[in-house]
Amino acid sequence: MITVNNRDKIEWREGLTVQALLDKMNYDYALIxxxxxxELIPEEEYESCVLKDNADVCVFHLAHGG
Amino acid sequence: MRQNSNIFERNVPGTTALLQKAVVGIAGCGGLGSNAAVALVRAGVGRLILADFDQVELSNLNRQYYFRDDAGRDKVDALAGHLRAINPDIKLDLHRRKLTPRDIPEIFAPAGLLIEAFDRAESKHWLIESWCRAFPRRHLICASGVSGKGATSAIKIRSSGYIHLVGDEQTDISMGLCSARVAIAANMQANIAIDILTTQKDG
Structure with a gap:
């Protein structure tokens, strides 16, 4: 089981990548x-980063303004 | 006449010496960066590395730590003046330029931690990636979602490893920006920095 933002539980499967997880979560924010x-995962590694079971994933939404 | 010994006499006991030897980077000197810088200097941080390419405009005065006489000046220079007016002994490294990812390792090398105070989400994104690549074991305190008004309790802190993010992660600049809400977030960033610098060995 993958935990996202200490809240959402997503079922783990062999070969699940960060990109596949994000697609499954349907995030509609422009930037995350x-x-x-x-550990930070750079954007270019979303496709290649394979999640291990019980991974703890944190997704930060980035919004304009400061 | 300098009476620096008095500035920090009401500080939380045990914090001043640690903050005086600390070096904090601030990327961006707008609403977040200028207010965070003031809080850090008042708290006793000894050295700040400030970077911003922009000049002060009157439209900045609704939330940024500048005054009418600053209009047209480089923000880092105007801010440096205000910070020195609080503590003349503050050490400041001033970078008047638009930062790029390749600047980060060099400009902020002396910084024990960084406050991300950019305006645009795309800039926040590359800054987080370049900081974590260059300094994976140094804290990075970001802000996202500080626009609009009210919704005080929606401003949260989330942390993962060495990354901390303040804000509601939703409100966008298109809603407009309000002094109090931006300054709350900036002061929360400064508060996290002060806590790290005074409690953790690796801050």
């Missing part, structure tokens, strides 16, 4: 930053 087990 993702960590897996507290």
């Amino acid at each position: 930053t993702v960590t897996v087990n507290d």
Whole structure:
């Protein structure tokens, strides 16, 4: 089982990538930053980063303004 | 006449010496960065690295720590003046330029932690990636979702490893920006920084 943002539980399967997880979550924010087990995953690695079971994923939404 | 010994006498005991030797980077000196910088200097942080390419405009005065006389000046220079007016002994590294990902490792090398205070989400995104690549074990305190008015309790802090993010993660600049809400977020960023610098060995 994958935990997203300490809240959502997503069923784990062999070969599940960060990109596949994000697609499944249907995020509609233009920009996000993702960590897996507290390590940042750069955007170019979303397709290649394979999640292990019980991974703790954090998705931060980035909005304009400051 | 300098009476610096008095500035920090009401500080939380045990924090001043730790903050005086701290170096904090601030990427962007707008609503978040200028207000966070003021809080950090008042708290006793000894050295700040400030970077911004922009000049002060009157439309900044609704939320940024500038005054009418600053209009037209480079933000880093105007802010440096205000920070030195609080503490003349503050050490400041001033970078008047538009930052790119390749600047981050060099400009912020001395910084123990970084406050992300950019305006645009795309910039926040590359800054997070370049900081984590360059300094994976140094804290990064970001803000996202500080626009609009009210909704005070929607402003949250979420952390993952060395990344901390303040804001509601939703409200966008298209809603407009309000002094109090931006400054709350900026001061929350500063508050996290102060806490890290005064409690953690690796801050």
